[in-house]
Amino acid sequence: MANITTNFNDRTIEYEQLLNDFKILLKKNALKFTIQREIILETLYTSDEHLTPESLHNLIQQKFPKLKIGIATVYRTLSLLEESNIVTSLSFGAQGKKYELGAKNHHDHLICTECGSITEFVDEEIEKRQDKIANKLGFNMQDHSMQIYGICKDCQN
């Protein structure tokens, strides 16, 4: 099973916190804390990638070959995590969504149209302008996302 607490790298504490928050959230809503949910959260946390439901499922099967987690459970858990604002989904031109932990700092994305890689960035200036625009238009902003499409350094060879 997911032996999370033995992982004493830099991010361990963050994860413990995340996990704890998740447990509290579950309890509040009379939901159950299951191994599947734990593994999905941990895998999302461990992976720096932006994962599709399918790639997340594959990753989990690699890491825990003995466990059989159904793809349906992955979808159900991702929906739950998204509703709870623990993860965020990104959808690009391509079909399907990618998920990432939303608890990490907010950021925007540079997406390479050649290799599909995603680079993250934050720009305070843009964040501020977004607030202003929403205000000006009487819009009650909940969230925002920005993508820049182009060709990344590596693919410009």
Next chain:
Amino acid sequence: MANITTNFNDRTIEYEQLLNDFKILLKKNALKFTIQREIILETLYTSDEHLTPESLHNLIQQKFPKLKIGIATVYRTLSLLEESNIVTSLSFGAQGKKYELGAKNHHDHLICTECGSITEFVDEEIEKRQDKIANKLGFNMQDHSMQIYGICKDCQN
């Protein structure tokens, strides 16, 4: 059939141009100019909405009940138009894409999470920052898009 040239409102000239560009593009690629393609382009132009393939198809069926345009043709034409950079697709959290004419001025989107309505805006400041960021990260920018999610004025009642 699509009696486009009799539409003498403000936007007619723009449309004539658009149509012409499209014809040239088709010729260049040894593709054919068909009634279906014309109607799809015209409907996209006439509608101020951001259309899904399905809603576009419905609109066309309303406008031209005698013509039977298959949904497959709508998809195929939208792909063609997108490849040719005549339309742009937006994909949000929800499933499915929405298309809009890309020839119009660039702009970003405010999306209401209640009613799904889309408001457009442009902010020069943000545009500039985006260029800077792409440059700084060695990214060859081709395009970008920004969405602000929240609750629109009307839905805040």
Next chain:
DNA sequence: GTCGCTGCAAAGTCTTTGCAGAGAG
């Protein structure tokens, strides 16, 4: 024990594809 959760498979969506006939150039 209860009641939510899971895996499986079946059912839904949305989108793409194969094909024979229609139609643009």
Next chain:
DNA sequence: CTCTCTGCAAAGACTTTGCAGCGAC
């Protein structure tokens, strides 16, 4: 005429759902 395009229906890809047994609390 040729060769692309179209509509139809079938196939695909991705996601959701129903259900019986399992497992957290």
